[in-house]
Amino acid sequence: MPIDVESKLLIVDDLPENLLALEALIRGPGRPVYQASSAEQALALLLEHEFALAILDVQMPGMNGFELAEMMRGTERTRHIPIIFVSAAGREMNYAFKGYESGAVDFLQKPLDAQTVSSKVSVFVDLYRHRKALKHEIDALAVSHRRQEALVQQLQCTQRELERAVRMRDDFMSMVSHELRTPLNTLYLETQVRKLHLSKNNMAPFAPDRLPAMIERDQRQIQNMVRLIDDMLDVTRMRSGALSIQPRPVDLAQLARGVVESLAQQAEAVGPPIRFEAPAGVPGVWDEFRIEQVLTNLITNALRYGAGKQVEVSVRQEGGRARMSVSDQGPGIAAEDHARIFEQFERTDDSRRQAPGLGLGLYIARQIVRSHGGEIDLASAPGQGAAFSVILPLSAETPAA
Ligand SMILES: Nc1ncnc2c1ncn2[C@@H]1O[C@H](COP(=O)(O)OP(=O)(O)O)[C@@H](O)[C@H]1O
Ligand SMILES: [Mg+2]
Incomplete structure (x- = not known):
């Protein structure tokens, strides 16, 4: 358990000598003590600091310890602070303060016994530190959970990109095949027809006046294919940054x-x-x-x-x-x-x-x-x-x- 969790202690008593004596009993490393000589002062401190424990004198002029505890119970920020009441009245006062929800209520009797005070305070301080450590771990877990979620999202994104790339490659292959097939088919058909003419000794399609057009047609189909292949080569060069210009x-x-x-x-x-x-x-x-x-x-x-x-x-x-x-x-x-x-x-x-x-x-x-x-x-x-x-x-x- 981390000892470096600071545990602030609040002590409230209308008599300065009581405050001095109590502070001497409970002070320790990592446990700063805050003194208040009235309930009002205590409330001001409670708003400003987060306390591990409050030790309240029951009998005080003005607002007494129980009334202060009631007020603490009414505010979210202070509701869960454990309280030790100090009184000369002894254990009977247990009944005087009912229903304090945190359940962490204890009592000390005047005159204070050094041993009892320090062991009770230690119990509450330990509890506070445990709770803090736990919260710390929960927060850390939440952070790592969020990180994992981000990672999963990143992975899903990469997967979608990969799927898109594979789809693009497949589309590309079918497009290229289709684009090459069209001029190739035309050329192939032309050669088949010419072969047929030759086999039948029909030389009319090869007459000198018809030859230039025939060659022209062939050239166009071949050019189409050459252009297509050049385009693909260019894209490949561009992708690898190898396309150079010669100005x-x-x-x-x-x-x-x-x-x-x-x-x-x-x-x-x-x-x-x-x-x-x-x-x-x-x-x-x-x-x-x-x-x-x-x-x-x-x-x-x-x-x-x-x-x-x-x-x-x-x-x-x-x-x-x-x-x-x-x-x-x-x-x-x-x-x-x-x-x-x-x-x-x-x-x-x-x-x-x-x-x-x-x-x-x-x-x-x-x-x-x-x-x-x-x-x-x-x-x-x-x-x-x-x-x-x-x-x-x-x-x-x-x-x-
Ligand atoms: N002058 C234009 N008028 C209308 N649409 C055009 C024009 N030029 C290009 N496009 C659109 O841009 C697309 C991409 O053009 P391009 O990269 O040259 O490929 P391709 O001509 O092989 O389709 C064309 O398919 C067409 O949809
Ligand atoms: Mg185009």
């Missing part, structure tokens, strides 16, 4: 014009030609190949999700930065999806129904832009089209961390 002096206006031209055919297949606007030159230092990739992703999205309406691409310089925007007049993107679609595999429900895709393009684009020290902005609302803006510092050689 070189490049003109962003010229770069964007090139990308728009290379996508012209694709644009014409779905709607009007892409509108392009740029000043004569926006020179800067960026990784040309990666910025091309970003712009291709954004324009491909605009063509794919822009409902076949006008797509606009613009490049301009703003202060120390370059801004490259791709906007469409499609169905737009709800505010709650603005952040989400930049995460891996995230797509809106509409587009899931509409077109195949892995949901990696915007994630990759943002990683690339960020590694240039830039950012991608999205302005869009349902029914209002979407505008993605890439903002780049003019030199990516000192990108923000």
Whole structure:
């Protein structure tokens, strides 16, 4: 049992010499004694301190010891303090104070016998210390219980994350297989058909005027697969932090014009030609190949999700930065999806129904832009089209961390 629990003792008597004598009897290490020469003084001390024991003289002018005890019983803070009454009247006074609820009531008779006083006080002090120690242990248990609960919650959280990761991996595998299967199936079917023609000596499909279109079709399917595999490789590199950019002096206006031209055919297949606007030159230092990739992703999205309406691409310089925007007049993107679609595999429900895709393009684009020290902005609302803006510092050689 810890001895270092301080046990304050309160003694109340109207005669100073009695207080002195009593204090001398009960004083000890870890047991400071507080004196009160009236019930009122005692109440003031009781409000201020936590006592292990109160020794009350029964006969006092004004409020007597029993009345003080009644008051102590009426207050939660003092209700459980054990009381020893001191009186010349002896044991009969047992009946004078009924129903003191703590049950811890004892009596001392005047004149005080040193042995009896100190042993009674010791009993109560020990009791107090035991109770304190117990409370301490209960508190400690409660703390460790709370810690355990927090730990369990943490574990449950980790488990949910793991389950999500496993689900994501499974979804990913099935998506990738599906995405690869589509162009592969097409190619496979094409070769089967060609084989059939050959076996029947039917050379018409291989006529010189039909060959370029055939090769074009094959190339598109192969490109689709190559792009998919490249995207997956990029994501893997980004996850491990191994994607490096190689900034070189490049003109962003010229770069964007090139990308728009290379996508012209694709644009014409779905709607009007892409509108392009740029000043004569926006020179800067960026990784040309990666910025091309970003712009291709954004324009491909605009063509794919822009409902076949006008797509606009613009490049301009703003202060120390370059801004490259791709906007469409499609169905737009709800505010709650603005952040989400930049995460891996995230797509809106509409587009899931509409077109195949892995949901990696915007994630990759943002990683690339960020590694240039830039950012991608999205302005869009349902029914209002979407505008993605890439903002780049003019030199990516000192990108923000
Ligand atoms: N221009 C756009 N208009 C409407 N929705 C878009 C647009 N661009 C992207 N999105 C939404 O963001 C999602 C994620 O795009 P992205 O990361 O490029 O993956 P993917 O094109 O493979 O779905 C798309 O599936 C689509 O839901
Ligand atoms: Mg995309």
